[in-house]
Amino acid sequence: MALDETVDQTRVSQRPLAKAGLQSERLLWPAKKGVFEEEVESMEDALGLTTLEKAVAWAQTRSMWPATFGLACCAIEMMSIVSSRYDIARFGMERFSSSPRQADLMIVSGRVAHKMAAPLRQVYDQMLEPKWVIAMGACASSGGMFNNYTILQGVDKIVPVDIHVPGCPPRPEALMEGIVRLHEKVLAGVPPAYQIRGVAS
Amino acid sequence: MATVERGPAIYAGSRIPQPVPTILKADPAIEDVLTVNFGPNHPSTHGVLRLIVDLHGEHVVGLSAVIGYLHTGFEKTMEQKTWWKGVTYPARIDYVSFQYNELVYVLAVEKLLQLEVPRKATWTRMALGELARIHSHLVYLGTAALELGAISMFWYCFRERDLVLDLFELVAGTRMHTRYFQVGGLAEDIPVGFYDEARAFCRRMPQALDEYEGILNSNAIWLERTRGVGVLSAADAIALGQTGPNLRASGVDWDLRRREPYLAYDEVDFDVAVRFGGDVFDRYKVRVDEMRESTRIVAQCLDRLEEMQGEPWIADDRKVVLPPREELHTSMESLIHHFKIVTEGFRVPAGEVYVGIESARGESGCYLVSDGGPRPWRAKFRAPSFAALHATAACCADAAVADLIAIVGSLDAVMGDVDR
Amino acid sequence: MGYESVPGLVETREAFGETTLVVDPARIAEACLHLRDEEAFNLLVDITATDYLGWAEAGVAGYYATAAGRDLNDPAAQGYARVPEPKPKRFTLSYHLLRVADDSARVRVQVWLDDGEAVETVVPVWPTADWHEREAWDMMGIPFTGHPNLTRILMEDDWEGHPLRKDYPIGGEPVRFSEAE
Numbered sequence: 001m002a003l004d005e006t007v008d009q010t011r012v013s014q015r016p017l018a019k020a021g022l023q024s025e026r027l028l029w030p031a032k033k034g035v036f037e038e039e040v041e042s043m044e045d046a047l048g049l050t051t052l053e054k055a056v057a058w059a060q061t062r063s064m065w066p067a068t069f070g071l072a073c074c075a076i077e078m079m080s081i082v083s084s085r086y087d088i089a090r091f092g093m094e095r096f097s098s099s100p101r102q103a104d105l106m107i108v109s110g111r112v113a114h115k116m117a118a119p120l121r122q123v124y125d126q127m128l129e130p131k132w133v134i135a136m137g138a139c140a141s142s143g144g145m146f147n148n149y150t151i152l153q154g155v156d157k158i159v160p161v162d163i164h165v166p167g168c169p170p171r172p173e174a175l176m177e178g179i180v181r182l183h184e185k186v187l188a189g190v191p192p193a194y195q196i197r198g199v200a201s
Numbered sequence: 202m203a204t205v206e207r208g209p210a211i212y213a214g215s216r217i218p219q220p221v222p223t224i225l226k227a228d229p230a231i232e233d234v235l236t237v238n239f240g241p242n243h244p245s246t247h248g249v250l251r252l253i254v255d256l257h258g259e260h261v262v263g264l265s266a267v268i269g270y271l272h273t274g275f276e277k278t279m280e281q282k283t284w285w286k287g288v289t290y291p292a293r294i295d296y297v298s299f300q301y302n303e304l305v306y307v308l309a310v311e312k313l314l315q316l317e318v319p320r321k322a323t324w325t326r327m328a329l330g331e332l333a334r335i336h337s338h339l340v341y342l343g344t345a346a347l348e349l350g351a352i353s354m355f356w357y358c359f360r361e362r363d364l365v366l367d368l369f370e371l372v373a374g375t376r377m378h379t380r381y382f383q384v385g386g387l388a389e390d391i392p393v394g395f396y397d398e399a400r401a402f403c404r405r406m407p408q409a410l411d412e413y414e415g416i417l418n419s420n421a422i423w424l425e426r427t428r429g430v431g432v433l434s435a436a437d438a439i440a441l442g443q444t445g446p447n448l449r450a451s452g453v454d455w456d457l458r459r460r461e462p463y464l465a466y467d468e469v470d471f472d473v474a475v476r477f478g479g480d481v482f483d484r485y486k487v488r489v490d491e492m493r494e495s496t497r498i499v500a501q502c503l504d505r506l507e508e509m510q511g512e513p514w515i516a517d518d519r520k521v522v523l524p525p526r527e528e529l530h531t532s533m534e535s536l537i538h539h540f541k542i543v544t545e546g547f548r549v550p551a552g553e554v555y556v557g558i559e560s561a562r563g564e565s566g567c568y569l570v571s572d573g574g575p576r577p578w579r580a581k582f583r584a585p586s587f588a589a590l591h592a593t594a595a596c597c598a599d600a601a602v603a604d605l606i607a608i609v610g611s612l613d614a615v616m617g618d619v620d621r
Numbered sequence: 622m623g624y625e626s627v628p629g630l631v632e633t634r635e636a637f638g639e640t641t642l643v644v645d646p647a648r649i650a651e652a653c654l655h656l657r658d659e660e661a662f663n664l665l666v667d668i669t670a671t672d673y674l675g676w677a678e679a680g681v682a683g684y685y686a687t688a689a690g691r692d693l694n695d696p697a698a699q700g701y702a703r704v705p706e707p708k709p710k711r712f713t714l715s716y717h718l719l720r721v722a723d724d725s726a727r728v729r730v731q732v733w734l735d736d737g738e739a740v741e742t743v744v745p746v747w748p749t750a751d752w753h754e755r756e757a758w759d760m761m762g763i764p765f766t767g768h769p770n771l772t773r774i775l776m777e778d779d780w781e782g783h784p785l786r787k788d789y790p791i792g793g794e795p796v797r798f799s800e801a802e
Contacts, residue, residue, distance in 0.1 A: 068242070068244045069242060070248070071248065071249055071271060072248070072271060072293070072296055072616075072617050073293055073296035073299075073377060073378065073617070075248070076296060076297060076340065076377065077376075077377065079340075079343075079344075079359065080359060080362070080363065080366075082355075082359075083355070083356060083359030083360065083362070083363065084356050084359070084360055085359075085360065085363045096244070098243070098244040110271070111271065111273055113269070113270055113271055113272050113273065113620075114777065115269050115270050115272065115776070115777050116241060116249055116270040116271065119240060119241050119242055119249075119270070120242075123242050143793070143794070145289065145290070145293075146273055146274065146278060146793075147278075147791075147793035147794060147796065148273075148274040148277060148278050148791050148792045148793045149274060149277075149784055149789075149790070149791065149792025149793065150272050150273060150274045150776075150784070150792070151273055151274065151793075153793065153794045168378065169377055169378070171376065217748050220769040221751060221769040221770045222744065222748030222749070222751045223748075223751050223752060223770075224770065268774060268775065269773075269774060269775040269776060269777070272775040272776065274784065274792075276760075276785060277784060277785055277789075277791060278791070281791060312637055313637070315637075439663050439664050439721055440663075440747060440748050440749065441748055441749045442664060442665055442666065442747065442749030444664070444666075448721075453721060455721050460725050461725065461727075551706075552636055552637060553636075553641075553715075554636075554637050554639065555639060555667075555717055555727075555729065557666065557727075564666060564719075566666060566667060566717070568667065568669050568715065568717070570671055572676060572677075578671075578673075578676070579669075579671045579672075581667070581669040581671075583666060583667040583717070587752065587753075588749060590752075591748070591749050591751065591752055620775055621775075
């Protein structure tokens with residue numbers, strides 16, 4: 001980006017947040033384990049993955065291609081994680097696959113109307129195992145602020161969901177947190193949601 | 202200005218299909234027609250639009266659009282919420298230029314209430330609205346160019362888009378769906394540091410626009426794919442209810458900010474971008490020019506706003522607006538009013554009103570009917586994208602499959618706005 | 622602004638700086654053609670259907686929030702119940718028209734309809750009315766005679782009922798609170 005000489009370089013927005021004193025929770029307490037991390041660790045111990053399974057899980061997380069399933073406002077925030085500032089390419093996920101046959105992850109971003117439920121399920125069925133679903137936003141997780149005749153109250157009524165990301169819309173960093181947690185789940189050996197809950201959810 | 206003469210027949214020389222204006226019917230004499238479904242889940246349809254396309258080789262001979270895949274029941278839901286709480290809903294209708302939906306709703310309620318809004322709120326609404334217009338056009342440009350193959354434009358445009366969202370976050374606390382406009386003014390005062398950041402953005406934006414035009418304007422592939430494609434004449438555009446950039450690209454000099462000024466648009470200096478070809482390239486160019494003009498407007502608003510520091514940002518009418526929190530400790534009337542406004546809601550006199558503003562997509566309107574109670578009786582949002590999709594069949598009359606993508610992108614329809 | 626020559630005109634109302642022409646539903650297409658050709662309202666902005674079922678049944682009492690404050694002489698302001706004036710029929714269709722010209726103007730044309738009463742389509746006058754009328758049919762159940770393609774547009778094709786009517790429930794699910802269990 002061509003730098004504008006007149007821009008004040010000492011302004012806060014030009015300095016990385018870490019230098020301004022803001023840290024994320026992970027950096028603030030590197031030794032502190034949240035509830036999620038503890039559960040993941042205990043599952044990892046319980047499941048006792050072999051080296052091959054660990055290798056396969058590592059490979060799955062390193063290029064998990066999302067299917068383009070942008071529905072509404074959350075889709076705009078999902079597009080912004082592809083943009084250069086939030087850059088999902090560092091996770092190997094910049095290749096949003098329009099064909100569900102080549103996609104691993106379905107990020108349901110937006111409110112799901114009843115009319116859209118059938119195409120959504122069809123796209124989910126066309127994805128090949130292993131496949132994961134992230135319900136992005138309040139509308140996909142639970143119907144959001146719409147509790148009426150036309151909005152599905154949570155996409156987990158029709159597809160099994162691995163991660164729910166709250167927000168209306170969730171910040172790109174929040175979606176990335178959801179994706180990172182999904183990666184941690186997969187690395188720990190947690191099976192995809194359809195194996196736990198059944199394909200018909 | 203190029204306007205329509207009084208009273209001619211609409212269909213003389215028009216490309217609007219008959220008998221159904223929005224469905225292009227394949228000529229039954231053509232054999233070998235393949236019906237393809239551009240399903241609701243498609244990377245290039247800007248959301249959940251379904252097009253059923255009849256193809257004869259590469260040419261589109263039949264087209265019909267199916268919508269409703271994002272129908273959210275906004276209007277019925279808003280009848281259940283009070284006027285004040287209802288402000289959260291309109292932003293999600295046109296989720297790309299969300300400030301304008303909030304603005305039109307709030308302006309309509311204030312028109313029913315005949316409430317005077319302080320000038321600081323008016324100027325801030327203008328500034329944030331124009332930033333929302335820039336945001337919307339950046340999303341349009343990034344995705345439209347992406348679909349035609351100019352993939353790097355996506356990253357360029359979204360880089361600037363993040364700057365706009367940073368400004369929204371600075372002012373309102375959240376990037377999208379800010380809910381910063383309220384009946385009576387603004388939710389909060391403008392924070393310290395906003396003016397510097399906004400001015401840095403206004404300096405940056407024209408340079409960015411020069412970069413975009415440098416990439417696209419003389420690019421042979423871009424010109425080949427957008428010039429002469431999807432032509433919509435002025436008469437057809439008006440007959441099909443187009444407003445906004447789609448109408449201005451067809452040669453009609455119609456901008457509500459100039460013709461029916463609202464907020465303080467008659468006190469700022471800006472030009473209206475009009476082009477006369479009516480094709481995809483002209484719609485792209487109109488939007489880029491509009492971004493330049495919006496940056497000018499924002500800079501002028503910032504100049505005026507800096508003089509108004511310390512002024513009130515919301516109306517003082519305690520029957521509508523919540524009292525300041527410090528007063529709740531000392532004044533009984535404030536406590537009662539706070540309680541009544543939050544639980545029951547303020548009452549708006551009975552009547553019906555329509556307010557139309559120039560949103561990024563065209564004329565966005567709000568028609569409100571009040572029965573004198575705390576909730577709307579009917580809230581209808583006139584969606585410019587709904588009208589824009591009426592023109593798909595007329596624009597695609599002799600298009601190829603590849604042009605279809607360009608045309609649908611150039612009409613800039615947001616499905617939340619279409620389906621409501 | 623004289624609209625007396627509009628065919629079928631029943632009443633003209635002015636409120637909030639807007640002109641509303643109430644027109645006989647049997648002559649709506651004529652009236653719209655007259656407005657498009659003689660008065661040059663060349664752009665149909667919107668067609669809105671409103672359902673007034675239940676209007677004037679719940680009394681409206683208490684404070685009126687107006688910029689001018691309460692009128693102490695107004696009985697409603699004292700807390701007495703006051704009912705908004707009743708409407709002639711159940712449904713209304715409002716056509717918002719715009720003249721795109723140097724002498725721009727806006728007008729609203731309104732017709733009053735009963736449940737099931739059909740009204741003539743204005744698609745021959747403004748082609749953009751196609752989808753607006755389909756939406757009014759889908760959401761409110763107002764039939765349009767002569768419409769080339771009157772099918773559901775926002776709801777599924779086999780949906781029953783017209784969602785925006787006042788006697789159609791809002792739907793949705795009851796929200797369960799964890800303490801309630």
